[in-house]
Amino acid sequence: xxxxxxxxxxxxxxxxxxxxxxxxxxxxxxxxxxxxxxxxxxxxxxxxxxxxxxxxxxxxxxxxxxxxxxxxxxxxxxxxxxxxxxxxxxxxxxxxxxxxxxxxxxxxxxxxxxxxxxxxxxxxxxxxxxxxxxxxxxxxxxxxxxxxxxxxxxxxxxxxxxxxxxxxxxxxxxxxxxxxxxxxxxxxxxxxxxxxxxxxxxxxxxxxxxxxxxxxxxxxxxxxxxxxxxxxxxxxxxxxxxxxxxxxxxxxxxxxxxxxxxxxxxxxxxxxxxxxxxxxxxxxxxxxxxxxxxxxxxxxxxxxxxxxxxxxxxxxxxxxxxxx
Numbered sequence: 001x002x003x004x005x006x007x008x009x010x011x012x013x014x015x016x017x018x019x020x021x022x023x024x025x026x027x028x029x030x031x032x033x034x035x036x037x038x039x040x041x042x043x044x045x046x047x048x049x050x051x052x053x054x055x056x057x058x059x060x061x062x063x064x065x066x067x068x069x070x071x072x073x074x075x076x077x078x079x080x081x082x083x084x085x086x087x088x089x090x091x092x093x094x095x096x097x098x099x100x101x102x103x104x105x106x107x108x109x110x111x112x113x114x115x116x117x118x119x120x121x122x123x124x125x126x127x128x129x130x131x132x133x134x135x136x137x138x139x140x141x142x143x144x145x146x147x148x149x150x151x152x153x154x155x156x157x158x159x160x161x162x163x164x165x166x167x168x169x170x171x172x173x174x175x176x177x178x179x180x181x182x183x184x185x186x187x188x189x190x191x192x193x194x195x196x197x198x199x200x201x202x203x204x205x206x207x208x209x210x211x212x213x214x215x216x217x218x219x220x221x222x223x224x225x226x227x228x229x230x231x232x233x234x235x236x237x238x239x240x241x242x243x244x245x246x247x248x249x250x251x252x253x254x255x256x257x258x259x260x261x262x263x264x265x266x267x268x269x270x271x272x273x274x275x276x277x278x279x280x281x282x283x284x285x286x287x288x289x290x291x292x293x294x295x296x297x298x299x300x301x302x303x304x305x306x307x308x309x310x311x312x313x314x315x316x317x318x319x320x321x322x323x324x
Contacts, residue, residue, distance in 0.1 A: 023068035023157040037176035064095040067102030083109040196260035202245040
């Protein structure tokens, strides 16, 4: 680590085993770019270094510690010495930062208990189960709670880096850094990227069969009454068994499923939004648009513009063929 000097925020980026290398080094490079855009008269720079073995020699003068993400499934539950070091640093006033699964290290250190935080949306269920005292907000790309800053997705280290640059070096440095590195500094939420991946491995054959039918018939009547008839259950039994098996109420599941189907059609076809609305079981286009935006954070048109893949043209039977 570089020795701390006045007006120089000191940042330790933790290189735990399995850490994402692009984040580990990309954060430092981003800080270097920002430093080059700071007015020399201001004298303020971000000092940073990669730390592989936290110890007393890197414990003094730290303004922030960053736990980057990883791509190997590591969760840090056995890194007891690192947990202890993180706790001591936090108590000493160091800002604690994490990205994606890096939040597990802060969670195991007890730093996130009772605090709002975010992580990758796909980790939501496991993170909540592992750290029930954390106020998890998985729809957020980044959540700044003053002395704790957490970011969501695997690539959200970019958002964290820009956020810290703005915090320490100001908006001018953010603007110049983003322009040089071709980064969009605002406007993202995790729910823009979130996918619905329901549990199908719960062991209840009746509910699983119903889920498979729902997947194949999104435009059918999927009211509680209709689904109870399809499953051969009373409405009361359906509510209980469905919630216990999937973790969703019936109505919420139907909404999530239909929005996910609509996303696929927006990404892969050129169908008008009105027709997509009908194909996923809604007759009221305005109501569909409100529901879609509530779930994804984007209108259907905005979603298509952002996530469209090589468009496919749906034929009259509902199948898709490559457009030419």
